[in-house]
Amino acid sequence: MRADLGDLNAFLAVVRAGGFRGAARASGMGASSLSEAVRRLETQLGVRLLHRTTRSVAPTEAGARLIERLAPALGEVKAALDVVNGFRDRPAGTLRLNVPVVAARLVLPAILPDFMAAYPDIRLEIIVEESFVDVLASGCDAGIRYEERLEQDMIAVPIGPRVQRYATAAAPAYLDRHGRPEHPRDLLGHACLLGRFPSGAMTSPWEFERAGEVVRVEPQGPLVVSVGAGVDLAVDTAIAGVGIIALFEDWLRPHFDNGALEPVLQDWWQPFSGPFLYYSGRRLVPPPLRAFLDFIKAGGASA
Template identity: 60%
Template sequence: MALDIALLHAVVAVAKAGGFREAARMTGSNPSRLSDAVRRAEEQLGVRLFNRTTRTVVLTEAGRALMSRLMPAMNEVDAALDALNNFRNTPGGTLRLNVPVSAARLVLPSIVPGFLERYPDIQLEVVAESNVQDIFRDGCDAGIRYDDHLEQDMVALPIGPRSQRFAAAAAPGYLAKHGMPQHPRDLMQHRCLYGRYATGVIADWEFENGDEVVRLQPKGPLICSIGAAMDLTVSAAVAGVGVVYLFEDWIKPALNDGSLQPILPEWWQRFSGLWLYYNDRRLIPAPLQAFLDYVRELNAQQQAG
């Protein structure tokens, strides 16, 4: 039975994504086009591949049977097409990275422009999220994580600064009104602006000075989701609402222009930098290999400098 390979790609995309909207986002298509392609595939095959409701799209038994045989074959087709990159002057294709919001905001801006300039035929898609997820869930090729979130059986490559700090700060006006804390525990008497993970867990504030470690559960008038929403805590701190405790690089512009004043810098806790990780037991796509080589080159320059 002959079936247009474009229809097969649509079926595989929807099966991987678990829905038309997400599949459209991953493939750069649109939901109605994918829905029509799946409908035509089902008509040609004579079987229903998905059970659809207003909220879910789930493979039928026939669909699961097809996917168990089809996905490996389609992966081989993709690998064969990607191998053609070896015959190009510059690699092309799509590279998908799953990264924390902090990496997208603080690390990638110094890397991505140069990479895309060197490899104009590569399209980079960055999936930034605060939740730690399996990088392959969204069809990503690699992920960026802190070392405590590295997955097993992954190869890790350093990316970005190797050491970072948390930094506490507040507006000069706020400190003039409420006083400068002399010890981290004094912060329990201040209006803290802090974050909550998607799991519902409040992020502790941890300070360190020599052998002494102080861990606090912040209290205050503003709680934001960990991730891009933390920009709101910075804006609120600048406006004099309270004390913020975030990555130093995140609030450095406000520290540099004086709109925020550092609090207890001798207590700011250091932590190790980010890692780019990937599974080297899979065939490494040419765009990913180009990115790995580019990051290694930057790392060598940083060490030499």
């Protein structure tokens, strides 16, 4: 049984976008053309691939099973076609990266402008989310994550700052009212602003280290935000004097510099390894990704 490659790509685009309109915006195709492509594919295969309602589109069981095998296969087709770019004077094509919010905020801004100037024929698509995803199944060429969240079969390349710290901070007015913690355990008596990952896990316990002593505390507080999209709300709430926040030092640095936030327990801030660009070693490396790898290895990641 033969299925048109364009129809398969249309089906995958609709599933990734969660609907025909979103897929149309992302792909540049018309929603009606996408709908017709999916209907044609369903007719050829003899099974329904999508549940359609007026509000949403979701894969059927058959559709989900097809996606599991289809996404990596189409990724291989794309990579194979991209090899032709190796014969061009300059690499061209699309580079899709899956990154967490912290990388989009603290790592990529120092790298992308120079990279895009050096490779004007490469189009970047940055998908920002906190969930750890299979980059191939999601249609991405590579991702950025921290060491503890990397899968063993991935190739990892350092990108961005090699050492970072988690900082704790509060507005001076809050600390004037409630006192300045002198030990991490003092946080148990303070209002702390917490986060929750998409998996449901909390950002606590908070971990501190000084002179070889490691202390973990489970703070409580009046606000829990989604890690990623809700972090700026937590920062603004901390600046307003509601409680103590724990976040990347570089994220809070501008607020330290202007006095809106004051460091808390600074001599206890624990350093950790910086992020990595990761990609699969099981597939051909497309030229746009190869260009990006060469760029960060040559020093673009140290900006």
